[in-house]
Amino acid sequence: MRFFSLSSILFSIALASAVVHHPSSYEHENHRVVNFVHPGALHSSTDIERIKLRVNNKDEPWYTAYQHLSTGTLAQATWKPTPQTVLVRGAPDPSTNLTQNYGYAYRDAHSAYQLTLRWLITTNTTFADAAVKILNAWGSTLTSINGNEDRMLAAGLYGYQFANAAELLRIYPGWHKDDQDVFAKMLTTVFVPNNYLFLTEHNGKPDFYYANWDLCNIASLMAIGIYTDNSTMYNWAVDLFLNGLPDPSIVVNGALPYFSIANFTESGSKKTLMEIQESGRDQGHATLCVALLGVIGQQGGNQGIDLYGAFRNQILNGYVLLPPPMTRYFGGRVEVSPNMAS
DSSP, X not given: OOOOOXXXXXXXXXXXXXXXXXXXXXXXXXXXXXXXXXXXXSOBHHHHHHHHHHHHTTOTTHHHHHHHHHTSGGGSTTOOOOOOSEEEOSOOOGGGTOOOOHHHHHHHHHHHHHHHHHHHHHOOHHHHHHHHHHHHHHHTTOOEEESSTTHHHHHHHHHHHHHHHHHHHTTOTTSOHHHHHHHHXXXXXXIHHHHHHHHHHGGGOTTOOOHHHHHXXXXXHHHHHXXXXXXXXXXXXXXXXXXXXXXXXXXXXXXXXHHEEEEEEOXXXXXXXXXXXXXXXXXXXXXXXXXXXXXXHHHHHTTTOOOTTHHHHHHHHHHHHOSGGXXXXXXXXXXXXXXTTO
C-alpha cells in the first residue's frame, strides 16, 4: 500500500532534506530499504507459518502460550472498540475540557493485534473481522493528540502499536483497501507529525529526555513507514537510530551513539557488556528501553537491515547487562560485578 496526501508528501520532503551524513556516521550497504516486504514489522510471513505449525502440532511451549493468548480479555471477538476523536495523554490545558483517555488507545491497539494473531494462527475470520472493526473505528475517528509533553509518548507508543496491528491485518481480504487507506491517512496525519516534531525539536529541551521517549517515536516512524510503504520515512528513522541528528546540540538519547553510555569487557569470557542510557534510572524504564530496542531490531531485521549487529552488536550487549540479578543500583550508579554475564 502506498498512501499519499499533501501532508505526507511535505513530510517526506522534510525527512529527505534532514538526512545529512557526517564522516563518522554509521554506514552499511544494507541499512536502506527501497521496496518493503509485507508483512514486515514485528513479524514476517516465515514467523507466522512457523508459529502456526507449532500451535497446530501442539508443540510446547508454543501451544500453551497460544492458549494463554486465546483466553485474554483483549483477544476476544466480542471486544468493542472505544475510538476517540482526540487522544489525550498528560494533563491537557484546562481550557480544552479534555481528560486523559490514552488507555482506550493502547487497549484497542493491543486487541486488534491479538485478534489478528488469532486469525493468522487459526484462520478463523471471526477474529480478523473483529480486528477490522477496531482499526476502522480509530481510522475514521481520531484526528489529533493532546496533553502535556507526555502526548509525545502517546504518539510513539501507540503509533507503532497501531501500525503493527495494521501491518499484520493488511493481508486479510476482508479489510477493504479503502479502509486501509483511511487508517494509513490517520497514522500519517496524526501520529507521524508528532513523532517527527519530537525527535527533531524535543519540545525545546535539546538535552533533557530519557532514551525511551526517542526509541518509541523511532519505532513508530519505522512501523508506519512499513505499513504505508514510505521508504523515506523508514530510512530516516533508521538513520536517526544509528547516528542521531545532524545537529548534535539536540541529544537523541535513543540513538545508539548516545544510548551506549559505557562498554565493559568481562574478564575470562571477554564478553562485551554495555551500560545503556537508562541503566541507572529504574528497572521499569530500563526494561522498556530494551523492549523498544527489540521492536526496532525486529522492524529492521524483517526488512533485511541488521540493526542488532550495528556497532558490534550494541543492542545485544545492552541486553546482557540489563537483567535484575546482574545489575545493582546505587544512587543512580551501576555497579558491574566480575563474571556477571557468564
